[in-house]
Amino acid sequence: MRLALSPDQEMMREEAARILAERSSSSAVRRVIDAGASRDDAIWNALSRELGWCGVAIPERHGGLGLGLFDLALLLEETGRRLLCAPFFATAGCAAPLLAHAASDEAQARWLPRIAAGECAATVAWPASGSLVNDILLTAERAGGEYVISGVVDQVLDVRNADIILAPARFDGEIGLFTLERSAGLHLQSHRTLDATRNIGRLHADRAPASRVDDPARLAHGATRAADWSKLLLAAEQVGGAQACLDLTLAYIAERVQFGRAIASFQAVKHRCAKLAIEIETARSLVWGAASGVDQGADDWEASLDVAGALVAATEIYNLAAEEAIQLHGGVGFTWEYDPHLYFKRAQASAAWFGAPETHLERVAQHLFDEHEHA
Amino acid sequence: MPERAVPDETTALRAEVVNWMRAHLVGDFAPLRHRGHAGDGDALPELRKRWERELASGGWTCVGWPREHGGRGLSITEQVAFQEEYARAGGPGRMGHIGEGLIGPTLIAYGTESQKARFLPRILGGEDFWCQGYSEPGAGSDLAALRTRATRDPATGDWLVSGQKIWTSLAHVSDWIFALARCEEGSVGRKGLIFLMLPLRQPGVTIHPIRQMGGGEEFNSVFFDNARASAEDVVGEPGEGWSIAMALLGFERGVSTLGQQMVFAEELQLIIDIARENGAAHAPVIRQRIARAWIGLRALRFSALRVLGADGSAPLGREALGYKYQWSNWHRDLGRLAMDVLGGDANIISDDPRRARLQQLFLFSRADTIYGGTNEIQLNIIAEQGLGMPREPRGSLT
Numbered sequence A: 001m002r003l004a005l006s007p008d009q010e011m012m013r014e015e016a017a018r019i020l021a022e023r024s025s026s027s028a029v030r031r032v033i034d035a036g037a038s039r040d041d042a043i044w045n046a047l048s049r050e051l052g053w054c055g056v057a058i059p060e061r062h063g064g065l066g067l068g069l070f071d072l073a074l075l076l077e078e079t080g081r082r083l084l085c086a087p088f089f090a091t092a093g094c095a096a097p098l099l100a101h102a103a104s105d106e107a108q109a110r111w112l113p114r115i116a117a118g119e120c121a122a123t124v125a126w127p128a129s130g131s132l133v134n135d136i137l138l139t140a141e142r143a144g145g146e147y148v149i150s151g152v153v154d155q156v157l158d159v160r161n162a163d164i165i166l167a168p169a170r171f172d173g174e175i176g177l178f179t180l181e182r183s184a185g186l187h188l189q190s191h192r193t194l195d196a197t198r199n200i201g202r203l204h205a206d207r208a209p210a211s212r213v214d215d216p217a218r219l220a221h222g223a224t225r226a227a228d229w230s231k232l233l234l235a236a237e238q239v240g241g242a243q244a245c246l247d248l249t250l251a252y253i254a255e256r257v258q259f260g261r262a263i264a265s266f267q268a269v270k271h272r273c274a275k276l277a278i279e280i281e282t283a284r285s286l287v288w289g290a291a292s293g294v295d296q297g298a299d300d301w302e303a304s305l306d307v308a309g310a311l312v313a314a315t316e317i318y319n320l321a322a323e324e325a326i327q328l329h330g331g332v333g334f335t336w337e338y339d340p341h342l343y344f345k346r347a348q349a350s351a352a353w354f355g356a357p358e359t360h361l362e363r364v365a366q367h368l369f370d371e372h373e374h375a
Numbered sequence B: 001m002p003e004r005a006v007p008d009e010t011t012a013l014r015a016e017v018v019n020w021m022r023a024h025l026v027g028d029f030a031p032l033r034h035r036g037h038a039g040d041g042d043a044l045p046e047l048r049k050r051w052e053r054e055l056a057s058g059g060w061t062c063v064g065w066p067r068e069h070g071g072r073g074l075s076i077t078e079q080v081a082f083q084e085e086y087a088r089a090g091g092p093g094r095m096g097h098i099g100e101g102l103i104g105p106t107l108i109a110y111g112t113e114s115q116k117a118r119f120l121p122r123i124l125g126g127e128d129f130w131c132q133g134y135s136e137p138g139a140g141s142d143l144a145a146l147r148t149r150a151t152r153d154p155a156t157g158d159w160l161v162s163g164q165k166i167w168t169s170l171a172h173v174s175d176w177i178f179a180l181a182r183c184e185e186g187s188v189g190r191k192g193l194i195f196l197m198l199p200l201r202q203p204g205v206t207i208h209p210i211r212q213m214g215g216g217e218e219f220n221s222v223f224f225d226n227a228r229a230s231a232e233d234v235v236g237e238p239g240e241g242w243s244i245a246m247a248l249l250g251f252e253r254g255v256s257t258l259g260q261q262m263v264f265a266e267e268l269q270l271i272i273d274i275a276r277e278n279g280a281a282h283a284p285v286i287r288q289r290i291a292r293a294w295i296g297l298r299a300l301r302f303s304a305l306r307v308l309g310a311d312g313s314a315p316l317g318r319e320a321l322g323y324k325y326q327w328s329n330w331h332r333d334l335g336r337l338a339m340d341v342l343g344g345d346a347n348i349i350s351d352d353p354r355r356a357r358l359q360q361l362f363l364f365s366r367a368d369t370i371y372g373g374t375n376e377i378q379l380n381i382i383a384e385q386g387l388g389m390p391r392e393p394r395g396s397l398t
Helices: A007-023 A026-034 A041-050 A069-081 A088-102 A105-116 A219-255 A267-295 A300-334 A340-351 A357-368 B011-024 B027-032 B045-057 B076-088 B097-110 B113-124 B241-251 B257-278 B284-309 B323-347 B353-368 B375-386
Strands: A122-124 A138-143 A146-157 A164-171 A174-180 A186-190 A200-212 B130-133 B149-152 B159-166 B176-182 B193-199 B205-210 B219-229 B234-239
Touching (some): A007 A041, A007 A069, A026 A340, A041 A088, A069 A219, A088 A105, A088 A122, A088 A146, A088 A219, A122 A146, A138 A174, A138 A200, A146 A174, A164 A200, A174 A219, A219 A267, A219 A300, A219 A340, A267 A300, A267 B284, A267 B323, A300 A340, A300 A357, A357 B284, B027 B045, B076 B284, B097 B130, B097 B234, B097 B241, B176 B241, B193 B219, B193 B241, B234 B241, B257 B284, B257 B323, B257 B353
Parallel strands (some): A122 A164, B130 B176
Antiparallel strands (some): A138 A146, A164 A174, A174 A200, A186 A200, B149 B159, B176 B193, B193 B234
């Protein structure tokens, strides 16, 4: 195994970076924040409909490009760098992998082509920091030939931007996966959040009509695999964010003069930036290694531990890089006008998804000490 | 944890290495298993030299050298496979490493035909062992401050070398040294240096082992008092030694690091085993530190695969510049973790080889962040070459 980008991957990454630098610039992100919108329709339409980014990892038979997790992770790294305000992670990083791993053939054929074509934004109503398998908060019942769902999930990513919501729910002593669309029984309410670049809202279902989409034979295993995809892609996004923090800091300290020198020339400052660079590359190595393990058919448990490692490293370095960006900017780092706080808040908000680092570390420890079966 | 074995183009080679090691690292050589790695580098030197000749008889020295120079011409991927299987089989630290990995490739690239003919076969055969004479008491991180002098003997054209080298690994059990010296009177910095090869067994050379904080003696001081280097044993042009020395460092692109990581993995497994036995595994903080160590080792593996995966002709990326800092600090932290898992026993010297190994790890890993470029120098290099930050101002004291 070698970990290097192919020429195609290099090209895709450069193209993504160029488009996002143009269309998801700091001022574009700030316009979305000021409007309280959390979604930039123009760029969302461009990347989902025109560029087909949501379909990168969707199989070709469902209208996607059929590429792997690694390729999708490269895109998420770039969207994370630019604080993209759009339901890309929710749609391509959470909902699509869950459909692809756990839904029936029929449901896949119904939804994946629409997601790939950019006609449908989607999300998953899983608990903010819990497990898709163990912490199910919704209940389904049969109503006529269809289903209705009730219950509350307090924090759902991009809930106001999603056309469909994938909802795991308890049904008849089991767990099923359902789709919810806008209906009279579905009440969605956005939270006001410190991180204003990504929508999070409360889902309250009161006998909301739903369709069952899971393939029961695939659900338990598929949901775990899909959760690994989402964790890895969140980690990729965080690595991109950390990289942006370092890059904007390097640009600022190269210009800022004190004591007659650019402050970037002080060794105390250089060493801190160098350490950040090492830690960012370390997290990027873990993201790339875990993603390529998944693509190359690594054992599930090994892939899962590598994903956990990537998520821990990315979460920690993103928060550290954002903290260092504020500190190394000095006084202006604390202002609304400069960008470090946007990353600081996104880093903090992202740290809470899929469980705290200690949870993932404990899972790794259990495997190292052989304390339970390899899932 | 076991590594997944995915069949690839190295599968047959791996099997060949496994079988050869199983058949040969036995009998007289059995005591060498897992010996001679960092911190244990002075172990069993004569037996390890014999082992090098055993390796040579199987064609397992210099596997990355081109075939025309007697190597196997293995690709980077195949070299990694060899290193991994060698380490996994408990293969001892390689006495021939400096010859095989540093001076050999330098001669292949820059040596004269006569130098290649005289030196390469003896490196391949495990007959000559080499050490590296760069650092001096006054020239550590600032290597270009070196003062060892080389003057030309007008009668023979040979070079007469005087001065002192330090931290010279395995000089006391080596045959040859390659050294940087100042050949132009009054020159400073990187100019006026010469890259010379000298036999160590000659009247002008005195070697004093340096006892390390772990008790071992892997490094030496090497004193030259009109030691003689033959006129034909200059590599490159006199005065251009710096560029040869720097090119030599570039030959170690990290192929051996994946083998080194196998040793790291054994150390981590030992810590896990002891934590399970003595109950340290119940403490959440220890569990998390062990989990972090495992994740860090995976990161080292993936980082090495990125470095090796990059096109060899391209300038080193940030991930390559940071790799030395990454592994050495990981390893140093592992040493600390080992002691915290051992608890009170960490301080007690006993016959338990596992404990002794972890104590050596703890002590020797303090050197990892110093030799081969200190942490501080690594961070300067990353900041300046990787991030384009301003260079450190040079002082005026010489």
